[in-house]
Amino acid sequence: MRHLSYPPKPRPGDRVAVVSLSSPGPALFPHVYELGLRRLREEFDLVPVEYPTTRAPRADPRDRARDLVAAFADPTVRAVLATVGGEDLITVTPHLDDAVLRADPKPFFGYSDNTNLLHHLFQLGVVAYHGGSVLVHLGRPGALHPLTADSLRAALFTSGWYDLTPADEWSDQPNDWQDPASLAVPPVMFPGQGWHWQGPARVVEGPAWGGNLEILHWLLAAGRVGPDADLTGCVLVIETSEELPGATEVYRILRNLGERGLLARFGAVLVGRAKAWDFARPLTGAAKQQHLDEQRAAVTRALGEYAPDAVVVFDVDLGHTDPQLIIPYGGTVRVDAPGRRISVRY
Structure with a gap:
């Protein structure tokens, strides 16, 4: 089992880098971005530091890599937050200077396409944080969700154990960012139904690894995952994106991980609440529930075919969901099936 190093945490008043490593969200939706920055300042007492590509509409991957390296090289910057996800960060990581990232490791927060960098830091032996988005979660319409705010604050500033909490309400239907007036209206929310547990009644503890399932498949296809032994004893964390992959695709991706021998290495699996709505596919009612049921199946x-002894927890509020709980990527996660409890060490 790998043991990664936790980078030092920022303190209130510190400077933190805000980077756009994939999608140019701040250039497309400046009003949402500015709201996220304001909450970063006012609710977390952190000073955001921008870079040349943070608001650039079409930045070259080499320039985005240069900005990330600059953030890690600056001793006054004590954490790095991604503005949003995207779909081409896989072209950025080859241009990173790993010696700089190792020299002064800093907490990095991101999810979705940022799975590329989370995994890259994992391979460098540095704990990062799955979750936290300046646009999506800090820029949430109405107000920050309390569970998101509490989890993010704990991950930013504390180093102890933190118990994840099932959400009483949740949403996968964001407001339309193209309408600035929508920022004043909270998103539609649905009643929470708790987590759903499968597998043996035992306690599993290990470093977290995984992320967005579609991006993991890209990383595997690009030969970026390995050696496989590094994942032995890890807790697998998976979630799916707003592209709403169908049940067949989800099964085939996991089957491929199983055929490689990866799934058998995980003693527990945390499955994020599946996103089942997008502006291009606004599923509701029975169609939405069918998507959720088919993906869980x-x-x-x-997992029944390739990891039958794993403890599995469905509908954890991580990834493309609101609220969003932060998972320490490479950090320790404890999955207590008898106690129906998930704890993470930030």
Whole structure:
């Protein structure tokens, strides 16, 4: 089992880098971005530091890599937050200077396409943080969700154990960012139904690894994952994006991980609440529930075939969900099936 190093935490008043490593969200939706920055200042007492590509509409991958390296090289910057996800960060990581990232490791927060960098830091032996988005979660319409705010604050500033909490309400239907007036209206929310547990009644503890399932598949196809032994004893964390991959695709991705021998290495699996709505596919009612049920069945089938002894928890509020709980990527996660409890060490 790998043991990664936790980078030092920022303190209130510190400077933190805000970077756009993939999608140019701040250039497209400046009003949402500015709201996220204001909350970073006012609610977390952190000073955001921008870079040449943070608001650039079409930045070269080499320039985005240069900005990230500059953030890690600056001793006054004590954490790094991604503005949003995207779809081409896989072209950025080859241009990073790993010696600089190792020399002064800093907490990095991001999810979705940022799985590329989370995994890259994992391979460098540095704990990072799955979650936290300046646009999506800090820029949430109405107000920050209390669970998101509490988890992010704990991950930023504390180093002890933190118990994850099932959400009483949740949403996967964001407001329309193209309408600035929508920022004043909270998103539609649905009643929470808790987590759903499968597998043996035992306690599993290990470093977290995984992220967005589609991005993991890209990383595997690009030969970026390995050696496989580094994942032995890890807790697998998976979630799916607003592209709403179907049950067949989800099963096949997991089957491929199983055929490689990866799934058998995980003693526990945390499955994020599946996103089942997008502006291009606004599923509601029975169609939405069918998507959720079919995706859970696909995950259950694959894990039953390749990791039958794993403890599995569905509908954890991580990834493309609101609220969003922060997972320490490479940090320690404890999955207590008898106690129905998930704890993370930030």
